[in-house]
Amino acid sequence: MSADDGRAVQRPRFVLASASPARLKTLRNAGVEPEVIVSGVDEDNVTADSPGELARLLASLKARAVVATLDDHATVLGCDSVLEIDGVAYGKPGTPEVARERLRMMRGRSGVLHTGHCLFDTNTKHELRELASTTVHFADLTDDEIDAYVATGEPLVVAGSFTVDGFGGPFVTGIEGDYHNVVGISLPLVRRMLAEVGIGWPSLWQPAHFAYDEAEAAGYDESRGGVQRARAAAEAVHGLLDPGLSRVVEIAVGTGIVSAELVALGNLMHGVDLSAAMLRHARHRLPGHVAAADAARLPFADRRCDAVVAVWLLHLLDDSEPVLAEVARVLRPGGTFVTTTEKSDAARYADGRSPKERRSEDALALLVARAAQHGLTLDGATTFEGPPRGGGAAPVYPLVRFRRTRP
Template structure:
């Protein structure tokens, strides 16, 4: 394929793959509230056996270890954020207490006094091999809690699993009388600091907003999506058909992975599958089925390097598009020479209308003649086809679905 066939505007706007190397729900929610939907990969670093010369340096060291541990597991470029928080009190580092007795003792020593919450931040960008290590520190003033308040708080379990035995954004909020510094840093990630760190490696903060943009489905629609689309039975049929057209081994990327129901069946058949989707509601389900292998991304701006994928799969995607060319161009870019693109085709106008969508006012983007002609512009030639059965009788879509395979040219 001629490299000039790839749209340069798409290349310039490709979104960064942003990974959060932390299991903290508070950090994830803070990023989500700021318009960022990161891919979460837990580092597995054993925090209990790491030491440093000061509480602040301990937080920064742990953040770095987390980021590096996740980077070591990646097989594609990404920008990874590692964070860790430590409360410094009387020069001592307080991490997670782990037990009720320790939490109770700490809270009693902290009441009516102040401590410093340190959060270490490590941003590792694999494309540039740059690693930035920073520390944000915020002074926290605690209320003069009664013994009864401390006992009741400890019984909730919350202080046992958070640094310093308290939260400012949860049940512990009423026990914090004030802070000096960045509020979000106390929650677990300093957004202003992270913005500056990302800017230093060439990633503007608004570029991450696009990853979190909602698409079509809300949480309720995503929750019932599988059962309204034929459930596991149809997903297994679709996966078996895709499997018959896949090369043996290699990396498979599913576009518009949705809840991951088809991708999970492909994994069960022995494939390594990565999924991308624009809908954060759908991705919450997909992440359960494909932990560590899904991310928010646009099919026209995939976060993969050139020629890195052996197969790209799109089941029930192209009929939703107004223009399939940007997707075909991007598929051609990421496919290795000889790699394959497998997609459903020929979504009928009747099905569009029954699904609540207006009939197409131009040629359907998954019509076979249209796809063959457009795909050829990007070095993709039709070389295989099969079908698979639709949902049970009585539902709207046709009884069988055509599935076709394009192969990328060797040049």
């Protein structure tokens, strides 16, 4: 789908099939917030002809195991690392005794860190298997240094019993090749693999203007009325949803506080958001049902959703048109879009805020006109109250429902 055909370019659903915190952190530092699904592959019972092939095989098994669990299109990346010294593959040691023995064997020597990468794109049905290898030179550690390092617990849970980005960094005297590959994922290699399936690396970046840091995300709920307002919103949304829906998606799910209340009312909820910090909270409330995605580039196939919900989102946008187009794309015929809309300027003034100087992207008249262009027809409305602020009256929020009438 091209950018000049009148519709937004869909952001790929990118899944990391790995439990490694280092891989996730590396991707986040590069501007990518993947959806993490752990494969559950038993690495101990897998063998191969060489250490490099072992890493590649394990990466493939991880990716395939996660692909088998998906019910929507996604691009899944599996990774696994092993350290090769003298032709022998070393994975995670598991125990302090094994880690201590390995580090004594490695000190003053060099090894090759192999990271297998398997990219499976369910849209194109392409599976790419690649290997990145980096030579690592180790310091001549003393026994005391080895004992202290093992005591941190870090070498027990990483391939080769060392890290380059943690406590083990001072014990690596040099590398030859890709630094990120030693951490567990080769970013240049992943970029090339994505390009082979038609995905540009920048398409995975998360826009910064909706970013929240951890402190902001932690305090967000209470600063916005907490559970009381979320429950009121959820009850109002629930009243506009058709009964018995199998897939309801909240866009800009935030911390998941509203969706969690909708789950309590019997709805099966899925959530997407751009903010990594917000999603970390949402995953606790909706485990396994949240993903990093732009509301204008949803990770769902056409006509796969029963309902889409947007609570306090549209007024934040510079242009609500791409979101409405995307909502219409993913809704099945007869599906519904439930969203909050702009309070009147009079209500804003009564709340002690100035009237808006420009047309709001959640103004009802604007939404009705734009929604109609995409086969969405207004067919329901309600209101709900938030908790009183500053001793004043409780704010009232309008909520409307659009139904997808176009086949």
